[in-house]
Amino acid sequence: xxxxxxxxxxFALLLITICFSVCVSAEEYEFYFDASDKKEVGLFPExxxxxxVDGVPESVREEAAYMANAASGANPSESADAVRERLSVxxxxxxxxxxxxxxxxxxxxxxxxxxxxxxxxxxxxxxFKLKEGSGMQxxxxxxxxxxxxxxxxxxxxxxxxVVGAYVGGLCSMMNAMxxxxxxxxxxxxxxxxxxxxxxxxxxYVTATENLCREFFIPAAKAALALTVxxxxxxxxxxxxxxxxxxxxxxxxxAFGVTVFSFILGIQSSLAKSADTLAAKTVKFAVGSxxxxxxxAISDALSTVSASLSMIKKVTGGAGVALILTIxxxxxxxxxxxxxxxxxxxxxxxxxxxxxxxxxxxxxxSVLSVFTAVAVLSAVMFIFAVTLFMNSGxx
Amino acid sequence: xxxxxxxxxCALIFIAAAAVIKETKGxxxxxxxxxxxxxxxxxxxxxxxxxxxxxxGISEGSSAGKYMxxxxxxxxIAFITDTTADICRCSDESAVAGYVEFAGRAEILLLSLPLxxxxxxxxxxxxx
Numbered sequence: 266x267x268x269x270x271x272x273x274x275x276f277a278l279l280l281i282t283i284c285f286s287v288c289v290s291a292e293e294y295e296f297y298f299d300a301s302d303k304k305e306v307g308l309f310p311e312x313x314x315x316x317x318v319d320g321v322p323e324s325v326r327e328e329a330a331y332m333a334n335a336a337s338g339a340n341p342s343e344s345a346d347a348v349r350e351r352l353s354v355x356x357x358x359x360x361x362x363x364x365x366x367x368x369x370x371x372x373x374x375x376x377x378x379x380x381x382x383x384x385x386x387x388x389x390x391x392x393f394k395l396k397e398g399s400g401m402q403x404x405x406x407x408x409x410x411x412x413x414x415x416x417x418x419x420x421x422x423x424x425x426x427v428v429g430a431y432v433g434g435l436c437s438m439m440n441a442m443x444x445x446x447x448x449x450x451x452x453x454x455x456x457x458x459x460x461x462x463x464x465x466x467x468x469y470v471t472a473t474e475n476l477c478r479e480f481f482i483p484a485a486k487a488a489l490a491l492t493v494x495x496x497x498x499x500x501x502x503x504x505x506x507x508x509x510x511x512x513x514x515x516x517x518x519a520f521g522v523t524v525f526s527f528i529l530g531i532q533s534s535l536a537k538s539a540d541t542l543a544a545k546t547v548k549f550a551v552g553s554x555x556x557x558x559x560x561a562i563s564d565a566l567s568t569v570s571a572s573l574s575m576i577k578k579v580t581g582g583a584g585v586a587l588i589l590t591i592x593x594x595x596x597x598x599x600x601x602x603x604x605x606x607x608x609x610x611x612x613x614x615x616x617x618x619x620x621x622x623x624x625x626x627x628x629x630s631v632l633s634v635f636t637a638v639a640v641l642s643a644v645m646f647i648f649a650v651t652l653f654m655n656s657g658x659x
Numbered sequence: 660x661x662x663x664x665x666x667x668x669c670a671l672i673f674i675a676a677a678a679v680i681k682e683t684k685g686x687x688x689x690x691x692x693x694x695x696x697x698x699x700x701x702x703x704x705x706x707x708x709x710x711x712x713x714x715x716g717i718s719e720g721s722s723a724g725k726y727m728x729x730x731x732x733x734x735x736i737a738f739i740t741d742t743t744a745d746i747c748r749c750s751d752e753s754a755v756a757g758y759v760e761f762a763g764r765a766e767i768l769l770l771s772l773p774l775x776x777x778x779x780x781x782x783x784x785x786x787x
Binding site for chain 1: 711714720733738760770775783
């Protein structure tokens with residue numbers, strides 16, 4: 266048995282080496298040449314650049330355009346004031362608070378709506394339980410199950426759409442970054458070991474992001490749909506199938522994150538900073554609050570903070586602020602909605618609505634998968650941006 | 660608390676009166692029991708109505724709020740049908756009670772058809 270395990274481990278390591286090896290060769294690069302104006306010679310493929318710009322969210326583009334215009338104003342002191350105002354802690358805190366307020370009010374409304382439904386369901390259920398043998402009990406319970414399941418799926422749909430758009434946007438940006446990064450390395454003329462490492466790392470993070478968009482998100486959506494249908498119709502039970510789908514998603518996610526931790530340990534493209542007490546506290550908080558991938562993300566936290574420091578050195582506070590503006594809304598939406606569902610599940614347990622509690626609990630566990638995918642995507646995006654900036658500095 | 664005391668008081672008075680009348684005129688006792696049910700129901704509907712309007716108020720503006728109306732309608736139909744069936748059984752008319760319950764169930768299922776439709780389309784939207 267031990268020998269079989271050793272052989273399997275050997276083949277697994279061989280497979281990882283083959284899958285993540287990068288071919289390195291010199292080839293002639295065709296420069297983009299505009300025939301109408303023979304003086305211009307472009308170094309970067311136009312399509313990939315437009316795809317990269319299009320992948321950036323609208324709000325971030327507007328913010329970046331405003332800062333660029335403000336910085337290039339005729340009056341230097343006015344330009345400096347305008348840029349300073351946008352980079353001030355007060356302004357950035359105001360933007361983050363306004364984004365969280367936009368999410369908080371609808372989430373609170375959804376939570377109160379669901380709570381009201383649970384209260385009415387509890388009243389009806391307890392009335393018919395007192396009257397044993399009532400002919401209306403079964404049909405009333407059916408309507409209660411349908412209503413609660415429909416409400417839960419309606420509330421979760423909003424979150425699923427936000428996360429899907431968020432991961433899709435990050436994926437588009439990262440897919441667009443990779444060829445541009447390749448063009449930058451080629452145009453620099455030297456193909457060093459660092460460039461190879463960075464390219465491999467970039468390919469890995471982009472592949473993981475694509476895996477999140479193409480596999481994890483659709484699988485989690487399917488699990489949510491089947492969970493809700495099982496909850497609505499008592500005689501239909503997809504519980505076993507849903508558990509299998511969730512188990513597969515968790516297994517693939519755990520494997521991907523394990524490989525990611527292994528690669529982080531051996532690469533040198535993203536420097537690590539020293540552990541401090543504050544960093545360890547944050548690591549513990551992240552490890553316990555992020556579901557499924559919390560351990561791996563907390564291990565990567567020092568690398569994430571080093572990446573953000575590097576981004577700050579290159580682009581200043583504005584770059585970090587823009588990245589947080591992209592990442593925080595979707596993560597805040599997930600966190601607040603999970604909290605709302607937890608509150609509703611507690612209320613359903615207290616009021617004795619077992620079916621409603623089961624449906625809400627299952628939906629909450631599927632949202633945990635979405636949270637894990639969203640946090641993983643955020644970390645991959647930060648690494649991708651850092652690697653992209655490294656390519657310009659090399 | 661006053662409402663609860665009034666409801667309990669009314670119910671006890673009707674039951675006492677029904678017990679007295681039963682000895683002399685049994686069929687009138689059944690009518691009195693049915694009247695007691697209706698009066699208590701009308702008294703209780705005031706408090707229940709306030710609770711329902713409060714719950715509707717807090718669920719307004721939420722994406723789950725539109726399902727509240729259907730659930731309340733279904734609950735009201737079930738409650739009224741059940742009470743009517745009980746009155747029929749009290750009057751030894753179990754056949755009528757059965758038909759009343761059947762009509763109530765059909766009404767509730769008709770009410771829940773758009774709900775089933777919407778849930779299936781939401782689930783298919785998630786799967787696609």
